[in-house]
Amino acid sequence: MKKYSKQQSQTKKFFRSYADEWQSKAADDVYSVINDRHTAVFETLKKIKKGSAVLDVGCGAGHLAIDLDLKGYNAIGVDFADEMIQLANANKKNKKSKANFYNSSIYDFDIPRNISLFTAMGFIEYVSQDELKKILKFFYKNLSDTGYISIGSRNRLFNLCSFNSFTIQEIELNTIQNLLEENIIISNSKSKDQMIMNLRSHENSLSHPEYHPTTKIDVEKRYQYTPSELIKVIEREGFVVENIFPIHFHAFNPNISEIELLNHRKRISGLISDSYQNQFKLIPNSSAFVIEAKKKCSK
Numbered sequence: 001m002k003k004y005s006k007q008q009s010q011t012k013k014f015f016r017s018y019a020d021e022w023q024s025k026a027a028d029d030v031y032s033v034i035n036d037r038h039t040a041v042f043e044t045l046k047k048i049k050k051g052s053a054v055l056d057v058g059c060g061a062g063h064l065a066i067d068l069d070l071k072g073y074n075a076i077g078v079d080f081a082d083e084m085i086q087l088a089n090a091n092k093k094n095k096k097s098k099a100n101f102y103n104s105s106i107y108d109f110d111i112p113r114n115i116s117l118f119t120a121m122g123f124i125e126y127v128s129q130d131e132l133k134k135i136l137k138f139f140y141k142n143l144s145d146t147g148y149i150s151i152g153s154r155n156r157l158f159n160l161c162s163f164n165s166f167t168i169q170e171i172e173l174n175t176i177q178n179l180l181e182e183n184i185i186i187s188n189s190k191s192k193d194q195m196i197m198n199l200r201s202h203e204n205s206l207s208h209p210e211y212h213p214t215t216k217i218d219v220e221k222r223y224q225y226t227p228s229e230l231i232k233v234i235e236r237e238g239f240v241v242e243n244i245f246p247i248h249f250h251a252f253n254p255n256i257s258e259i260e261l262l263n264h265r266k267r268i269s270g271l272i273s274d275s276y277q278n279q280f281k282l283i284p285n286s287s288a289f290v291i292e293a294k295k296k297c298s299k
Contacts, residue, residue: 040245040290052116058123062088165213239293246286
């Protein structure tokens with residue numbers, strides 16, 4: 001039996017118990033952060049030939065892999081929570097999809113063919129920084145020469161405007177100035193390419209806390225990254241970052257609890273997801289982002 005780290009064990013336990021709620025979150029027809037991330041993946045998908053193999057790591061209830069299959073791609077989903085795979089197969093049947101789902105850790109999974117696109121949404125926050133490097137090496141090894149990766153991340157820059165315990169933690173870590181500088185880089189860049197170039201050269205020496213503030217997700221340590229941090233990690237493993245998409249734009253402070261305002265926030269988030277996915281200047285006010293990178297063949 002595979003021995004998991006404390007973080008991995010907590011993650012597996014949480015998602016085994018959270019499967020049904022995850023299913024309902026994806027079905028929200030006003031705004032779903034899950035679907036928001038998928039629309040970013042679909043932007044990258046435009047660069048991938050139909051019929052190509054795509055693999056979703058930490059596929060959850062299978063919604064992304066099913067959508068990829070229905071768009072004409074050879075879709076594979078892998079997740080180590082068996083309850084999630086059970087839901088994925090049920091969703092597959094309901095949608096009459098041919099996506100293939102496997103109950104496995106990605107580290108133990110035998111890749112059946114060269115992959116043209118690896119996706120990982122809501123995945124890297126649950127692995128250590130060493131494990132992140134390991135998974136990026138795995139992606140590089142198993143990607144086709146013209147392959148891409150699409151990776152979702154919690155946005156550490158958003159801690160500047162969430163004004164909650166995450167903001168307090170950044171003050172205690174003395175990281176506010178660095179986060180502010182990165183937000184200014186993004187907001188003042190004249191183009192996406194200029195933003196990525198400027199973020200590559202941004203000097204950040206951010207420390208990561210041992211534990212994050214308490215949330216509804218019962219995992220003690222969930223990593224957050226800034227775009228410049230993740231660009232550096234990804235590009236050191238043989239990729240070139242080509243795009244960054246804002247995910248879950250917040251029109252109002254997340255501490256607001258009035259139902260009417262929350263519903264307005266969801267509607268605005270949905271509008272941004274539907275119409276402004278490529279507007280990079282929205283990243284500082286978004287609680288997550290998706291980063292797209294292409295494999296360099298001369299690593």
